[in-house]
Amino acid sequence: MRRVVKISIGETVPAQADALFLQGIPRHRKPPQNAVSLFGEAAKIFRECAQPAGIFADISKSEFVDVYRGESLNEKRTPVAEIFRKADGLALFAVTVGQAVHDRINEFFEGKELALGSMLDSVASAGAEMAADAVEKHYFALLLKEHKVAESAAVLRYSPGYCGWHVSGQKKLFEFLRPAEIGITLLDSFLMTPLKSISGVLLVGEKEIHIIEDNYPFCSQCETHSCQHRIETFLQEIKSGDDQKTRSLLEKKDIEE
Amino acid sequence: MQILQEISEVLQSGNGEKVAALTKQAIEKEILPKDVLDKGLIAGMNIVGEKYRSHDLFLPEVLLAAKAMYAGMDILKPLFLKDGIPTLGRVVMGTVQGDIHDIGKNLVSIMLRGAGFDVIDLGKDVSPKKFVETARKEKARVIGMSALLTTTMVVMKRVIDLLRKEGLQGKIKTIIGGAPVSAEFAEQIGADAYGYDSMNSVDCIKRLMEKE
Numbered sequence: 001m002r003r004v005v006k007i008s009i010g011e012t013v014p015a016q017a018d019a020l021f022l023q024g025i026p027r028h029r030k031p032p033q034n035a036v037s038l039f040g041e042a043a044k045i046f047r048e049c050a051q052p053a054g055i056f057a058d059i060s061k062s063e064f065v066d067v068y069r070g071e072s073l074n075e076k077r078t079p080v081a082e083i084f085r086k087a088d089g090l091a092l093f094a095v096t097v098g099q100a101v102h103d104r105i106n107e108f109f110e111g112k113e114l115a116l117g118s119m120l121d122s123v124a125s126a127g128a129e130m131a132a133d134a135v136e137k138h139y140f141a142l143l144l145k146e147h148k149v150a151e152s153a154a155v156l157r158y159s160p161g162y163c164g165w166h167v168s169g170q171k172k173l174f175e176f177l178r179p180a181e182i183g184i185t186l187l188d189s190f191l192m193t194p195l196k197s198i199s200g201v202l203l204v205g206e207k208e209i210h211i212i213e214d215n216y217p218f219c220s221q222c223e224t225h226s227c228q229h230r231i232e233t234f235l236q237e238i239k240s241g242d243d244q245k246t247r248s249l250l251e252k253k254d255i256e257e
Numbered sequence: 258m259q260i261l262q263e264i265s266e267v268l269q270s271g272n273g274e275k276v277a278a279l280t281k282q283a284i285e286k287e288i289l290p291k292d293v294l295d296k297g298l299i300a301g302m303n304i305v306g307e308k309y310r311s312h313d314l315f316l317p318e319v320l321l322a323a324k325a326m327y328a329g330m331d332i333l334k335p336l337f338l339k340d341g342i343p344t345l346g347r348v349v350m351g352t353v354q355g356d357i358h359d360i361g362k363n364l365v366s367i368m369l370r371g372a373g374f375d376v377i378d379l380g381k382d383v384s385p386k387k388f389v390e391t392a393r394k395e396k397a398r399v400i401g402m403s404a405l406l407t408t409t410m411v412v413m414k415r416v417i418d419l420l421r422k423e424g425l426q427g428k429i430k431t432i433i434g435g436a437p438v439s440a441e442f443a444e445q446i447g448a449d450a451y452g453y454d455s456m457n458s459v460d461c462i463k464r465l466m467e468k469e
Contacts, residue, residue, distance in 0.1 A: 023315060023317055032314075032315065034271060034317060034318060034321060038317050105360075109363055112324055114321075114367055115317050115321045118317070119317060121360050161407070166407075167408055168408065187355065187357070188355060189355030189409050190406065190408055191355070191356065191406060195358065
């Protein structure tokens, strides 16, 4: 199954706090008024010019082995290599918020509207993540509808360039997915155009398959450790449940009650 | 002088129109353009930079202040026509070949201009030859390179190798920055400095020039 996903602009307009966070403003701080005004203006422009689009394509585990191997430049041990074998569903995906947003950002910088250009850049980055969230949800809902996964399962995305998956993996990913259909192309350096695009693999399975420690050799160079935030979300969800699996997972992660 | 203090203060609040008006007034009062630049505009941006470092100001406020500074500079530029605007030195900036991410590089360029440097921004996807030829032709003292991918950061080494081949290494200093880049990588490829963010890059470039 290969499907283009319709994503509405409304689904991709980020919350103020998310965009301001990308501007370096911590979530717990009251944002400066001029930053709030800039966000309002940037969000309005984003609504006017964003062209969000998404695509995903199911992929078998044996096919994914080849895509994931890519140009044979991945780290020796990676989370994705361990997780995908336990997954109940795999799909390659790509999303974009379109070229027009990028063009507007450039226009603002060239016109010395630096603050607005930078804010629009943050809104577009956060918007691209939300477009990826929308495709994740769409894929998961489809699998649920077809009774291919349990409701207790979860879908998470992993992208070339992160967690030991070398960015050159984009080449085979693009060959398989063919996201040019929604306007995303790949440069020789494996960069996507439009710039505000995200690609990767969606892995669906029970939540515990996604639980990893951030102790891989490359984790020390990672600035975000965002995997641990995602896992924490799972653990909170699991914590609110009451089954044996929950308890064993909580014990495993040594979570204090 | 009170008016220079006022220029600095309104610049810090990001009020470009007021900066432009006060800059005009200062010139009419026959204050030297260089004093307006150094003690008004650059002094204001330096305070903005310090507040940004201490997290009392955030990026949007810094960029509004930078825009306000440009408003003042537009008034001063014609007055420096003969000798050009006095600067701390010339820096060639660019995102390396194969890479089209330029927000980070743009921010560094903005901060450098705010601190009083003359910046030649070559944009994105810049070849090693273009970096070196421009730096030589324009008598730049520093080349600043940005990359956001592990596949493009290797181009930084090609620039440094070309500088070495042309006998310019040491004469033209290099600084690198971008998400996948580190101080270790800078040392490994022979770069003179690594800037971990825009303000740090400005500090590094100041230090590189002081070393000369």
